[in-house]
Amino acid sequence: MLNFFEKIGGAIRSKITRLGAATRLFFSIISYSSDSFKRFNLTIREIYFTGVLSLVIIVVSAFFVGMVLGLQGYYTLQKYGSSEAIGVLVALALVRELGPVVTALLFAGRAGTAITAEIGLMKATEQLSAMEMMAVSPIARIVAPRFWAGIITMPLLASIFSMVGILGGYVVAVPMIGVDEGAFWSQMQANVDFNYDIVNGFIKSVVFGIACTIIALFEGYDAPPTAEGVSRATTRTVVTSSLAVLGLDFVLTSFMLTV
Amino acid sequence: MDRIKLDAWVGIFVALGLIALMGLAMKVGNLTSNDIKTTYFVTANFENIGGLKPRAPVKSAGVVVGRVDSIVFDTKMYEAIVTMSIDERYVFPKDTFANIYTAGLLGEQYIGLEAGGDPDNLEANDKITQTQDAVVLEKLISQFLYSQASKEEE
Numbered sequence: 001m002l003n004f005f006e007k008i009g010g011a012i013r014s015k016i017t018r019l020g021a022a023t024r025l026f027f028s029i030i031s032y033s034s035d036s037f038k039r040f041n042l043t044i045r046e047i048y049f050t051g052v053l054s055l056v057i058i059v060v061s062a063f064f065v066g067m068v069l070g071l072q073g074y075y076t077l078q079k080y081g082s083s084e085a086i087g088v089l090v091a092l093a094l095v096r097e098l099g100p101v102v103t104a105l106l107f108a109g110r111a112g113t114a115i116t117a118e119i120g121l122m123k124a125t126e127q128l129s130a131m132e133m134m135a136v137s138p139i140a141r142i143v144a145p146r147f148w149a150g151i152i153t154m155p156l157l158a159s160i161f162s163m164v165g166i167l168g169g170y171v172v173a174v175p176m177i178g179v180d181e182g183a184f185w186s187q188m189q190a191n192v193d194f195n196y197d198i199v200n201g202f203i204k205s206v207v208f209g210i211a212c213t214i215i216a217l218f219e220g221y222d223a224p225p226t227a228e229g230v231s232r233a234t235t236r237t238v239v240t241s242s243l244a245v246l247g248l249d250f251v252l253t254s255f256m257l258t259v
Numbered sequence: 260m261d262r263i264k265l266d267a268w269v270g271i272f273v274a275l276g277l278i279a280l281m282g283l284a285m286k287v288g289n290l291t292s293n294d295i296k297t298t299y300f301v302t303a304n305f306e307n308i309g310g311l312k313p314r315a316p317v318k319s320a321g322v323v324v325g326r327v328d329s330i331v332f333d334t335k336m337y338e339a340i341v342t343m344s345i346d347e348r349y350v351f352p353k354d355t356f357a358n359i360y361t362a363g364l365l366g367e368q369y370i371g372l373e374a375g376g377d378p379d380n381l382e383a384n385d386k387i388t389q390t391q392d393a394v395v396l397e398k399l400i401s402q403f404l405y406s407q408a409s410k411e412e413e
Contacts, residue, residue: 033341044269054271156276163279166287176313185286193314194288202280 014093015032029144029217032137036144050111054157057110058103065102066168069093073169083179087188099157099162101249104208105184107154108241112216115146116237117197120230121222140212147213154209155202159238176204200256204249211248212241212245276363298325298344299383303357303370307394309393310340311359311368317343319372324349343370352377352386368393 036042073089119142122128128138166188173179193197216237223233281413303309304313308330317325333340345351361368372387381387 044264044400047269047272048265052268055272055275095283095287152273156273156279159276159279159283163287166283188287192288194284196314198283198288 004105018218018222021222022214025139025143025218025221026214028139029147029214032140032144033148036148037141039145041084042141042145043148043152046145047153049114050107050146050149051153051157054107054110054153055160055186057106057159058157059164060162061102061106062099063168065098065161066090066094066165066170067172069098069165070169070172074173074179083177084183084187086169086173086179087184088191090146090173091166091188091192092197094165094169095160095197097201097249097253099165100158100201100204100208101245103158103161103205104154104212105242105246107150107157107209108212108216108238111150111153112212112237113234115150115213115216116220116223116234117230119143119146119224120216120225120233123223124219124225124227124230136162143217146217150207150213150216151206154212155205158201158205158208160237196256200252203256204252207248208245211244215241215244270358297347299347300328300342300344301381301385301387302340302342303387303390304333304336304338304340305359305390305392306338307392307395308341309359309361309368309395311370315367315369316343317370317372319349319351319374324372325344334351341370350380353379353381354389355381355387356389356391357387358391361385361394 069090070086073086074083075091077083077085077089080168119128122138122142128142131141170184173184185196219233219237219240220230223229298330311327311330312327313327315327317324325343328342328344330342331340332338351372352375354377356375357371358371358373359368360371377388
C-alpha cells in the first residue's frame with residue numbers, strides 16, 4: 001500500500017521536476033537569443049524546415065476542412081432558410097478556432113516531432129557535448145533558432161490555414177451549391193470583426209507556437225540518449241503538445257469571450 | 260541547400276503568410292468597410308435595453324453610423340446608461356430620438372436614431388433625452404391577451 005503511494009508521489013515529483021527544467025530551458029533560450037539573432041541565417045534555415053516544408057500539409061488540410069465546413073454548415077443552415085450565413089459560419093469557425101488549433105496540431109505532428117527527433121539524436125550521438133567542448137553553447141546554436149523559427153512560423157501558417165479554408169468553403173458554397181456570391185462575402189465582412197476575431201485568432205496562434213516549440217525542444221533536449229529514449233520523446237511531444245494546445249485553447253477562449 | 264535558394268523559399272513563405280493575413284483583414288474582416296475612425300460619444304438612458312450588447316450597431320435610416328460603446332446600470336435612476344460612439348462625419352439634432360430595435364424577428368438588437376428638427380446639433384458627451392425602450396416580447400403578448408380578455412367581457 002505504501003509502495004503505491006510512493007509511486008504516485010514519485011510520478012508527480014518527476015512531472016513537476018520536468019516542468020521546472022522546461023521553464024529553465026525557456027529562460028536560457030531567452031537569454032541566449034541575442035547570440036542567435038546575430039546569426040539569423042540559422043533561424044532562416046529553421047523557418048525553411050518548420051514552415052516551408054509544412055506548407056503542403058497545411059494548405060491541403062485547410063482546403064478540405066473549409067470544404068467540409070461549407071457542406072456541413074449548408075446542410076444545417078438551409079433548414080432555417082439562412083444558407084447565405086454560410087460565409088460567416090465558415091469564416092468565424094476558421095479564424096477563431098479551427099485555424100489556430102488545427103494548425104498547431106499539424107505543426108506539432110509535422111515540425112515538433114522533427115525537432116524532438118533531431119535534437120534527441122544530436123544528444124544521443126554526443127554532438128551537443130562536442131559543441132560544449134568547443135565552447136559553443138548548444139542552446140544558442142541549436143535550440144534558440146528553432147524556438148524563434150517556431151514562433152515566427154506558427155502565426156503565418158495559421159493565417160494561411162484560415163485563408164485557404166475560407167477559399168475551400170467558398171468553392172463549396174458558391175460554385176457547387178449556388179449560394180449568392182455577394183451575400184457570401186458581404187455577410188462575412190459584416191460579422192467578422194478585425195480586432196475581436198482576427199487578432200484574437202492571431203494571438204492564439206502565437207501562444208500555440210510558443211507552447212508547441214518549447215515542448216518539442218524540451219523533449220528532445222531532455223530525451224535519454226538511446227534509440228528508445230528518442231522514440232519515446234517524439235511520442236511524448238505529440239501527446240503533450242496536443243493536450244497543451246487544446247487546454248490552452250479553452251483558457252484563451254474563455255479570456256477572450258469575457259467582453 | 261545553398262543560401263540564396265533557402266532565403267528565396269523562406270521569403271515566399273513569409274510573403275504568403277502576410278498575404279493571407281492581409282486577405283483575412285481586408286476580404287474577410289471588416290477593416291475596409293468599418294472605416295469609422297474618429298468618433299464622438301453620446302449617452303442615452305433607457306428603462307429597459309432588452310438584449311442590447313456593447314458593440315451593437317447604431318443605425319440611422321438603416322445606415323450604420325456608430326457602435327454601442329458601453330452599457331452601465333445607474334443606481335440613482337435605476338436605468339441603463341448606454342454610451343454610443345458615433346462617427347464624426349455624422350451630426351444629429353439635439354432632439355434626436357433613440358430607439359432600440361430588433362433586426363428581424365429574433366435577430367440582434369441595435370439602436371436606431373431618428374433625427375428631429377432642432378437647429379442645434381448633438382455635441383460630444385451630450386445626452387439623448389428622448390428614448391424608447393426595447394420591446395419585450397412577453398409584455399407585448401400579455402398586453403395582447405389582456406386586451407382580448409377585456410373585449411370578451413364586453
